[in-house]
Amino acid sequence: MTNYLIRRAITMVIVLFLSSVAVFAILNAAPGGPLDGLRMQNADRNRRVTALDYARLENLLGLDKPVHLRYIVWLAGDDWIEVLPVWFTGTNAFGEPFKNGTHKGILRGDWGESWRVAQGRPVLDVIKSRLGNTVILMSSATILSLLVAVPIGVLSAVKQYSTLDYVATTFSFIGISMPVFWLGLMMIILFSLKFKQWGLPYLPSGGIVSLRGPGAGTLWDRIKHLIMPTTVLSLLYMAGWSRFMRTAMLDVLHQDYIRTARAKGLVERVVISKHAFRNALIPLITIVTLQLSSLFGGAVLTETVFAYTGMGRLYFEALGQSDWPLVMGYLLISAVLVVVSNLIADIAYVLVDPRIRYD
Amino acid sequence: MDLHSETLLTMEEASQLQLVWKRFRRHRLALLGAVMLSIFVLAALFAPLLAPPVPRGANTTKVGLLPDPTAIDPINQHLPPGTKGHILGTDEVGRDILSRLLYGARVSLYVGLMATLGSESIGAIIGAISGYYGGVIDTIAMRVTDFMLTLPLLPILLVLSAMMAGRAPTAFARINYLIIILVAFGWMTSARLVRGVVLSLREQEFTEASKALGASDVRIILRHMLPNAIAPIIVNATLAVGGYIIVEAALSFLGFGVQPPTPSWGNMLTRVQDYMFQNPTLAIWPGLCIFLTVLSINFMGDGLRDALDPRMRSERVGGG
Numbered sequence: 001m002t003n004y005l006i007r008r009a010i011t012m013v014i015v016l017f018l019s020s021v022a023v024f025a026i027l028n029a030a031p032g033g034p035l036d037g038l039r040m041q042n043a044d045r046n047r048r049v050t051a052l053d054y055a056r057l058e059n060l061l062g063l064d065k066p067v068h069l070r071y072i073v074w075l076a077g078d079d080w081i082e083v084l085p086v087w088f089t090g091t092n093a094f095g096e097p098f099k100n101g102t103h104k105g106i107l108r109g110d111w112g113e114s115w116r117v118a119q120g121r122p123v124l125d126v127i128k129s130r131l132g133n134t135v136i137l138m139s140s141a142t143i144l145s146l147l148v149a150v151p152i153g154v155l156s157a158v159k160q161y162s163t164l165d166y167v168a169t170t171f172s173f174i175g176i177s178m179p180v181f182w183l184g185l186m187m188i189i190l191f192s193l194k195f196k197q198w199g200l201p202y203l204p205s206g207g208i209v210s211l212r213g214p215g216a217g218t219l220w221d222r223i224k225h226l227i228m229p230t231t232v233l234s235l236l237y238m239a240g241w242s243r244f245m246r247t248a249m250l251d252v253l254h255q256d257y258i259r260t261a262r263a264k265g266l267v268e269r270v271v272i273s274k275h276a277f278r279n280a281l282i283p284l285i286t287i288v289t290l291q292l293s294s295l296f297g298g299a300v301l302t303e304t305v306f307a308y309t310g311m312g313r314l315y316f317e318a319l320g321q322s323d324w325p326l327v328m329g330y331l332l333i334s335a336v337l338v339v340v341s342n343l344i345a346d347i348a349y350v351l352v353d354p355r356i357r358y359d
Numbered sequence: 360m361d362l363h364s365e366t367l368l369t370m371e372e373a374s375q376l377q378l379v380w381k382r383f384r385r386h387r388l389a390l391l392g393a394v395m396l397s398i399f400v401l402a403a404l405f406a407p408l409l410a411p412p413v414p415r416g417a418n419t420t421k422v423g424l425l426p427d428p429t430a431i432d433p434i435n436q437h438l439p440p441g442t443k444g445h446i447l448g449t450d451e452v453g454r455d456i457l458s459r460l461l462y463g464a465r466v467s468l469y470v471g472l473m474a475t476l477g478s479e480s481i482g483a484i485i486g487a488i489s490g491y492y493g494g495v496i497d498t499i500a501m502r503v504t505d506f507m508l509t510l511p512l513l514p515i516l517l518v519l520s521a522m523m524a525g526r527a528p529t530a531f532a533r534i535n536y537l538i539i540i541l542v543a544f545g546w547m548t549s550a551r552l553v554r555g556v557v558l559s560l561r562e563q564e565f566t567e568a569s570k571a572l573g574a575s576d577v578r579i580i581l582r583h584m585l586p587n588a589i590a591p592i593i594v595n596a597t598l599a600v601g602g603y604i605i606v607e608a609a610l611s612f613l614g615f616g617v618q619p620p621t622p623s624w625g626n627m628l629t630r631v632q633d634y635m636f637q638n639p640t641l642a643i644w645p646g647l648c649i650f651l652t653v654l655s656i657n658f659m660g661d662g663l664r665d666a667l668d669p670r671m672r673s674e675r676v677g678g679g
Contacts, residue, residue, distance in 0.1 A: 015506065026522050173661070177654035179605050181612050182646030185631060189639050205635075293511055300513050301609055305632075315514055316613060319521055327518065334511050342509055 001350075008346075012339045019335050020328075024074065027324050028067045034115050034322040035063065055093040061115060065098060066090045074112065074328065077105030106332070112325035117317050123329040126314065133208055134298035134310035141230045141299075142291050145237035150284065152238070153245025157253060157280075158272055168242055175239020184232045184305035191228065203228055206307030229306045233299055241287055248283040252276045281352050289345035293337035297330070382666035389662020392655035399652050403464035410458035411445065428454065428462040429620035437638045450627075450641055451634055459622035460644055466623040467652065470538055471604040477542035479596045482549030483588070487580045489550065490557030501554070504547045516540060516606065520615045530621040537616055541603055549595055556588040590667040597660035601653040608649050624649045 035057060049057075058064040062073060069089050073081065078101035081089060086097050104110035111123035118126045156165035188205045195202035204225050210216040252258065253276055261271045298312030307313075311330065318326035349356045383389055402409060410428065431452045435442075438449040440456075447456040489500035519540045527533035560566060560583070569579050610616030611625025619626050627645040634641055 023518070026518065029522070173654065173657055177601060177605075177650055177657050179608050179612075179625075179646060179649050179653075181609060182628065182642075182649065185628065185642045185646065188632075189635065189642060193635060193639060290509060293509075297511055297514065300517065300613065304613060316517070319517055320614065331514065331518070334514060338509050338511065342506075 008343055012343065015339055016335055020332060021071065023328065023331050024071050025067065027327060028070060034061065034324065059092060064092045069098070073103060073105065075105050076107055077103045077110060079104065111329050114323055114326050116321040116323045117314065117326055123325050126326060127311070127329060127333070130309060130311050130314045131296065133308065134312065135295060137226065137229055137233070137308060137310055138295045138298060140226065141233035141237060142295065144230065145234045145241060146288070148234070149238045149241035150245055153242040154249050154277060154280070156242070157246045157249030160250065168246070172239040172243045175235055180232060180236050181301045181305045183235065184228070184302060187228050187232060208309055229302050229308050233302050244283060244287060245280065248280040249276060252279045278352070282349060285345055285348045285352065289341040289348065292341040292344070293334055296337055297334045379666045383662050386662035386665055388658040392658030392662070395651060395655035396659060399464055400468060402461055403468050406461035406465060410461050411455055428458040428622045437634070440640055447644060448638070448640060451630065456641070456644060459627055460624070460648055463622040463624045463627060463645065464648065466534060466617055466621065467604050467607060467649070470534060470541070470607040471600040473538045474541040474545060474603040475596050475599045477538065478545035478599065479549045479592055481542060482546035483553045483585060483592060485546060486550035486553030487557050487584055490554035491561055491576065491580055491584065500550070504550055507544065508547050510544070512544060513609065516544060516610060517613065517615050520610055530618065534617055537607065537610065541606060545599065545603070548599070549592060552591050552595055553585070553588045556591065557584045560584055560587055594660055594664045594667060597656060597663055601656040601660070604649060604653055
């Protein structure tokens with residue numbers, strides 16, 4: 001196991017390195033970019049940006065450096081780049097070699113500053129300010145979905161072709177076919193707009209808390225804002241997970257050892273709970289660990305529809321405004337979480353099922 | 360092959376198809392799905408005939424009487440449904456909603472079909488090679504597949520589509536770029552599926568017999584392996600079409616997919632929240648179209664699964 005873990009750790013580092021190179025290359029090779037808007041401003045004579053202004057801005061953001069150097073700076077900082085030979089680094093717009101800067105690079109814990117979304121604030125600060133909201137939303141949706149989806153999945157497998165099974169199947173078909181953002185829009189129309197018109201107690205259409213009015217900022221206010229996004233996400237997860245659980249359970253129920261367990265006279269309840277369910281847990285582990293990365297990454301669509309200021313919406317805003325340091329930071333965190341949750345899943349398989357062995 | 364065995368062969372095939380059709384027909388929802396989907400496909404194909412023509416004298420950006428889903432009419436903004444000439448009303452710049460829905464159907468179905476075609480073929484090739492040759496090739500291919508399956512799909516598609524689409528010269532090229540990106544991150548399921556089938560076939564006698572007869576690897580894979588995997592591929596492909604339609608809609612909704620003024624069911628929903636008080640019906644139709652199309656495709660896929668291969672299952676874990 002130790003050997004296996006070491007090997008996995010090495011692969012993880014390589015995968016992370018390669019994916020960061022790939023993402024960085026994609027972001028920086030694209031036409032346009034954060035200064036694109038300034039170029040367009042030139043049409044307006046009063047707000048014209050001179051070539052010198054432009055060069056200064058490029059220099060400020062580090063965009064005058066060649067792409068390979070930009071990556072090195074992002075990774076290891078620019079407080080030492082004068083050491084590098086000029087043929088490697090190239091020169092800036094004025095033909096001078098690049099000077100040392102103040103960035104330390106991601107390897108030394110410096111994630112850079114946001115360019116546009118939260119101008120000048122360190123990326124890590126911006127992410128931290130959004131993380132709490134996302135974790136609350138995602139964990140409540142995940143827990144709620146698991147509590148509903150697992151029993152439904154197990155029951156519809158045990159009582160295959162019963163009414164419950166048909167209802168659950170139909171429900172999950174609808175859930176899988178429903179675009180999550182449209183479901184969100186429909187809920188806003190019904191529970192915020194129409195309920196208000198009809199004089200019923202209505203839910204806020206978006207945001208984290210109310211800014212004014214009675215009860216603004218209280219716990220109940222927060223919960224009211226959470227109800228719709230959580231419901232939308234949970235319905236989506238439940239639709240997929242209950243099917244997944246049903247399939248896994250059916251798979252196990254057709255195994256020989258279940259027949260043996262029944263043949264030796266075990267009560268059906270024990271057969272289901274001790275023999276079948278435990279073995280159907282493995283796919284469940286896959287779901288939960290895959291979910292781990294979205295726990296922090298958030299749900300881009302749901303957060304956008306409900307104007308919920310979490311990580312998903314932050315990423316959407318950063319991408320829309322070409323805020324590369326934020327985009328890189330977000331994608332790096334996601335990549336780390338994916339790789340780590342993969343590892344956690346593999347370890348959890350061993351704990352649940354001793355037949356699985358790595359060596 | 361003599362005439363007699365030829366007839367036998369065709370008879371055999373016909374009865375096989377009949378059997379599949381018989382089993383498919385028994386699945387009520389699948390039949391309903393097939394009918395609904397046909398309606399959507401016909402609507403998309405005949406969009407220019409079905410869409411109401413641009414009214415004469417309207418202050419449009421494009422002159423003429425042909426139906427034009429991008430024709431702007433600032434005088435007739437937010438017309439309610441049921442207005443003469445605009446059965447479903449108009450949007451915030453006076454474009455006819457029915458026209459946009461009809462032309463949007465073309466985008467959705469085109470993206471769904473092409474992305475499926477691409478990802479299923481690439482997945483089949485990767486899966487077949489991986490399963491047939493085994494060893495290091497198989498290990499690497501499956502590791503990559505496993506890893507890609509765990510990636511957070513939407514953030515990656517968003518960044519790629521934002522970057523690549525900036526280079527597209529035309530709206531149509533942009534849609535095709537989108538399809539390429541979807542294929543690049545969608546081939547994994549079919550690769551796994553085909554690999555599984557090929558792995559089991561590789562060990563059977565007829566493979567050895569083909570080899571002994573001097574058939575090349577390519578021929579064995581194309582003539583003996585892939586035809587055996589066709590049933591699961593068809594089922595998987597049907598379900599994939601629905602998935603791609605939803606992903607395209609999501610990307611377009613967020614503003615990173617099909618760009619206005621080209622109508623797509625997804626981008627028609629982008630700004631509806633700004634007009635929710637004025638015109639809440641704007642939000643209903645495009646989403647309903649996506650939902651009904653995908654639902655009918657999924658019902659069909661379920662029916663095909665029962666008809667073609669009752670033992671097969673394929674479940675996906677959804678995104679957010």
